[in-house]
Amino acid sequence: MKISHYLELEDHVTGGIRESVAHQRKILDRLEIPYTTEPTLEADLLHCNLMGPRSVWYAARARSRGIPVLAHAHVTAEDFGDSFRFTNALAKPLKPYLERAYGLADALVCPSQYNQNLIQSYTDTPTTVVSNGVDRQKLEGFRDLETQYRERYDLEPPVVFLVGHVIKRKGLETFVELARRLPEFDFAWFGPLDRSLKGRETTRLIETAPDNCTFTGYVEDIRGAYAAGDVFCFPTHEENEGIALLEAMAAGKPVLVRDIETFAWLEDGRDCLKVDAGDDETALEGFVDALEALEDPALRNRLGSSAAQRSEAFSLETVANQYRRLYEELI
Template sequence: MKVSHYFEFEEHVTGGMAASVDHQRKMFDRVGIEYTTEPTLDADVLHLNLMGPRSVWYARRARKAGVPVVAHTHVTAEDFGDSFRFTNALARPLKPYLRRAYGLADRLVCPSEYNRDVIRGYADVPTTVVSNGVDREKLDGFESLEAEYRERYDLDPPTVFMVGHVIKRKGLETFVETAHRMPDVDFAWFGHVDRSLKGRETKRLIDEAPSNCTFTGFVDDIRGAYAAGDVFCFPTHEENEGIALLEAMAAGKPLVVRDIETFSWLEDGEECLKVGSEGGGDGAASADVTDAPGDNVEGFVDALDELRDADRRAGLGANAAARSEEFSLDAIADRYRSLYADLV
């Protein structure tokens, strides 16, 4: 079996989507799936990771040629808003475009049950849930970097941290305001800070962050983030799954997350601490990305105060690490072989 595994704009896209594609290809290698990264109909299956115009063109050709089309649903209008400059304006026209694009597939691959629920409003196409997974090998030896990265960014334990692009949708306002309320605790956000792509509000939040809140920018070795961080704080409003969260779990870090549907599979109090949003909502963003529910900053402060206790951190982290085993690449690789065999 040969798969055309195409990732449009691969040279430009970073973050979780790029990590997911990398994980997929590592899983192919584990189970012996032959693949090419070029879009071609000289394959048994065409698997498209980003439904840009070239991918849509190949999907249409594949359907005419009788080649099964798989589309990954990394992108939704719900997940697109409050990300970079102009994304809010683009989120509304994006949904009808994605409805047409995803409708060209014979099978949609969704990274989570939550994402599958969202995608049911896009296209009447069979779906299969396959986690993005966590590459545990990428984290090997992270503990040895603790002293180096704490010194580099002047961080004292217990450090509250986040990993990923610095974007508003991921709870930037909550992260910064919580740091304001906890001046004796170090906060660090490890990830790209490309100001040319940020909106005015995002830049203001970064510029007005307190002195105990560090934005590191690009980190040359991401293991350093998990070495220097003690509590993974993920106040995101909308997420398809969250690879950084899976990595933090694999590293044995306790989690504080917003209580949104995406994280319904995590057990509050045992595998994480969940914080509900103000106004009684669950914090999930709607298609109208400008109307996200209010932030419950006090709830995050209370949860982080609870995790000042080292034993509580250790217990939650150990439970998270145990749960992360089911998301290892080895644990889920066979799902792709079964998926492709079913289509072919």
């Protein structure tokens, strides 16, 4: 068995897609399955992680030669908007393109049940839910970095934090406004700013954030974010799964999320705290109330411990077995 494991524009793709691909390749190494990162028709299976034009070209030719094609449904029109400059304008024509692109695959991998439900409105290509997973090994030793990273960014506990690209879709406006309403907390968003790629509104929100709201920019050792943070606050409006959420849970951090369909698998009050995703003001008040409750260390410890246990189901070992079965079935 040899896999052509291809990520189009690999030198430019960052964030969750890149992290998912790193997880997949770590799994392939563990399973001792030979693979190349180049697109090729000299393989038993073509696995595409981003269905750009080059991937579509190879997928069409692989199908014509009887080579099975597996595609990842990382990208949907629904989560493309409110990300970077011009993405809102591209979101509408993106769906018919993806309908054709995903339709070229023999099977699709969906990172969550929510994502699968969306994709089934794009194409009748068979879908399988396989989590992006969480790499616990990557987080080892994170607690040793607590003092260093809190001092680096002048953070006092309890620290409300988020990890990932700073984009409006992930709840930037809510995050900034929470910092403004709760000056007794320090807020820190760890992740690339990419100001040249931001829309005008996103840039404004970053530049007018209160003093207790820190945007760190790119963090070379992401373990520092999970060391410095106390409450993972994720007010995202749209998400396919959320690798940073799984990492925060694996690190034993209490999680606070907007109650959207993506997070239906999380039990409110046990795995996390959820806030009604109604109108903006109602949601904001819900986040304020939840963060005030999370000032209680006992509640933080209980939720964090439960989150860590829940995250075990998303280990790379579990995900690896799903990939092995999927590859064998397709080949």
